[in-house]
Amino acid sequence: MSRHARPDPVVVVEDLHRSYGSGPTAVHALRGVSFTAQRGELVAIVGRSGSGKTSLLNVVAGLEQADAGRVSVAGTDVTALDEDGRDGLRGDGVSMILQGFGLVAELSATENVGLPLRLQRWPSARREQRVATLLNLVGLDGHAAHRPDELSGGQMQRVAVARALAASPTLLVADEPTGQLDTDTGLAVMALIRGVVEAEGTTALLSTHDPVMIALADRVLHLEDGRLTGA
Numbered sequence: 001m002s003r004h005a006r007p008d009p010v011v012v013v014e015d016l017h018r019s020y021g022s023g024p025t026a027v028h029a030l031r032g033v034s035f036t037a038q039r040g041e042l043v044a045i046v047g048r049s050g051s052g053k054t055s056l057l058n059v060v061a062g063l064e065q066a067d068a069g070r071v072s073v074a075g076t077d078v079t080a081l082d083e084d085g086r087d088g089l090r091g092d093g094v095s096m097i098l099q100g101f102g103l104v105a106e107l108s109a110t111e112n113v114g115l116p117l118r119l120q121r122w123p124s125a126r127r128e129q130r131v132a133t134l135l136n137l138v139g140l141d142g143h144a145a146h147r148p149d150e151l152s153g154g155q156m157q158r159v160a161v162a163r164a165l166a167a168s169p170t171l172l173v174a175d176e177p178t179g180q181l182d183t184d185t186g187l188a189v190m191a192l193i194r195g196v197v198e199a200e201g202t203t204a205l206l207s208t209h210d211p212v213m214i215a216l217a218d219r220v221l222h223l224e225d226g227r228l229t230g231a
């Protein structure tokens, strides 16, 4: 755990339920999940395909609504927010790295990474410096001017990671952030996330199948059929 970690719960999840569909064909993706993640803690969520990892991350980040239960992020009751409120959450302290990258096709790597800083009205000189630092950290100095269609899948993922970290979020939510990366790039991205957790006291909630990422986590939560099982 980072030196910032202290009992200061950034994420509090209580008895969370989420289903898709209704009637006999309904899928109960989350069946009463509860846990807490502290400031500066890197929590890995593991479990078989279909165990509910993406559903859990999406509800915590406000992309999907829970059927029942409560999620609080940095003191905000996410489950009580309407759609606008949930969108606002992601501009304000919660960053998400999605499985499909979520980059803007028309923008260069530099512009994509700088987007959250633009939204927060960072002065341009400071913004440029932060973006350059992040692109360097993810090993993409030479690709700053490239648009997503000029980048490989691994490079797009690294841009997405840099963008998610740009505005020093309180909470980073990442769905298999190294899933589509080769071993070396995956290690670099994991080290980057671990480093940010250490340096900035970010709380990170990640789903992963990667043993190295699991080893780097402060805590591992095991999901099985929508329930947390003993670690």
Ligand SMILES: Nc1ncnc2c1ncn2[C@@H]1O[C@H](COP(=O)(O)OP(=O)(O)OP(=O)(O)O)[C@@H](O)[C@H]1O
Pocket: 020, 021, 027, 028, 029, 047, 048, 049, 050, 051, 052, 053, 054, 055, 056
């Ligand atoms: N939009 C949806 N409509 C219907 N069922 C869904 C939907 N999203 C997820 N599910 C179902 O909910 C369950 C949990 O899915 P989820 O994507 O959360 O699992 P996961 O652990 O993230 O899987 P993976 O590791 O394959 O990404 C699965 O049975 C899945 O088929």
